[in-house]
Amino acid sequence: MLLPPTLHCRRASPLLAGCVRTLHSGHPRALRPLAESLLRRRPPSRLEARFRSRRSQEEEWRNRNKTVLTYIAAAGVGMIGLSYAAVPLYRLYCQATGLGGTAVAGHDADQVETMKPVRERVIKVTFNADTHASIQWNFRPQQTEIYVVPGETALAFYRAKNPTDKPIIGISTYNVVPFDAGQYFNKIQCFCFEEQRLNPHEEVDMPVFFYIDPEFDDDPRMARVDTITLSYTFFEAKEGQQLPLPGYSYN
Amino acid sequence: MSTAMNFGVKSFKPRAPDKGSFPLDHFGECRSFKENFMKCLRENSFDNSRCRLQSKEYLECRMDNQLMAKEPLEKLGFKDLMDPPIRINKTDRKPTKI
Numbered sequence: 043m044l045l046p047p048t049l050h051c052r053r054a055s056p057l058l059a060g061c062v063r064t065l066h067s068g069h070p071r072a073l074r075p076l077a078e079s080l081l082r083r084r085p086p087s088r089l090e091a092r093f094r095s096r097r098s099q100e101e102e103w104r105n106r107n108k109t110v111l112t113y114i115a116a117a118g119v120g121m122i123g124l125s126y127a128a129v130p131l132y133r134l135y136c137q138a139t140g141l142g143g144t145a146v147a148g149h150d151a152d153q154v155e156t157m158k159p160v161r162e163r164v165i166k167v168t169f170n171a172d173t174h175a176s177i178q179w180n181f182r183p184q185q186t187e188i189y190v191v192p193g194e195t196a197l198a199f200y201r202a203k204n205p206t207d208k209p210i211i212g213i214s215t216y217n218v219v220p221f222d223a224g225q226y227f228n229k230i231q232c233f234c235f236e237e238q239r240l241n242p243h244e245e246v247d248m249p250v251f252f253y254i255d256p257e258f259d260d261d262p263r264m265a266r267v268d269t270i271t272l273s274y275t276f277f278e279a280k281e282g283q284q285l286p287l288p289g290y291s292y293n
Numbered sequence: 294m295s296t297a298m299n300f301g302v303k304s305f306k307p308r309a310p311d312k313g314s315f316p317l318d319h320f321g322e323c324r325s326f327k328e329n330f331m332k333c334l335r336e337n338s339f340d341n342s343r344c345r346l347q348s349k350e351y352l353e354c355r356m357d358n359q360l361m362a363k364e365p366l367e368k369l370g371f372k373d374l375m376d377p378p379i380r381i382n383k384t385d386r387k388p389t390k391i
Contacts, residue, residue, distance in 0.1 A: 197348035241319070251315075251352070
């Protein structure tokens with residue numbers, strides 16, 4: 043807005059000189075058109091120049107603002123899109139790397155027939171039995187440990203006794219430690235997730251028929267795993283309670 | 294047990310058994326086979342590979358007494374125990390003519 047004074051004077055002086063000249067000449071006819079021309083031309087020279095530059099500057103700012111706003115809007119939309127895309131991408135990443143406990147190794151039921159035992163890798167499987175405080179069963183494993191190799195089916199037994207005078211229905215779940223090895227631990231048949239009824243003073247043997255996937259030997263993360271612990275916990279089942287079978291929502 | 298408050302830490306996800314649950318042996322019909330198997334394990338320092346025959350017999354007992362769905366034993370991983378012994382060490386020597 044503020045033009046430097048030199049520019050001011052430079053612009054003004056020839057006009058001023060022209061004005062003085064006409065005054066000195068004293069010619070009235072020459073004065074009018076000159077005056078008109080001066081009246082017409084003078085504002086364009088200084089103020090309009092200022093307006094023009096201001097307008098162009100404003101336009102420039104407006105354009106710049108528009109581009110910046112466009113970029114910000116694009117970034118916002120991109121972020122929203124990325125958050126939606128993250129769900130399947132994360133799932134793919136978990137499948138590839140096996141983080142978060144997702145099943146990576148195959149749990150193919152047909153492979154039991156064709157799998158070959160990996161004789162070099164002997165794994166000790168230890169057994170643990172727990173009961174919830176409210177269930178009065180005596181529940182314990184019949185062997186503390188068993189040595190298996192991946193790719194070979196194995197049998198193990200637990201024993202449960204109902205020392206009370208009334209029938210008790212129990213239901214169990216299991217746990218495999220270390221968690222990473224749990225994905226290779228496949229149970230063909232066991233006694234978990236279904237209600238098991240024990241009559242008063244009854245004692246039963248509960249078998250677990252399982253195998254360790256032969257791919258266990260190929261996994262570098264399992265290279266230092268020599269012991270796997272299988273732990274069962276029995277809870278008392280309440281009448282009419284339906285437990286959802288695990289695994290169907292994931293597989 | 295796996296807790297619910299593991300943020301970013303792996304937790305254990307239990308899986309249902311492939312062939313479901315064993316019905317309970319209330320009458321102890323296969324107890325003798327089980328005892329056989331446990332005896333074998335104790336004798337062989339709990340090495341499963343040496344007691345596979347006994348485990349196969351236990352499962353066969355279960356199948357015979359309707360305590361387990363009948364299935365070909367190959368599907369249970371006993372293919373190596375099913376093959377009839379083809380290679381028999383021929384101990385009888387042919388008389389050599391001197």
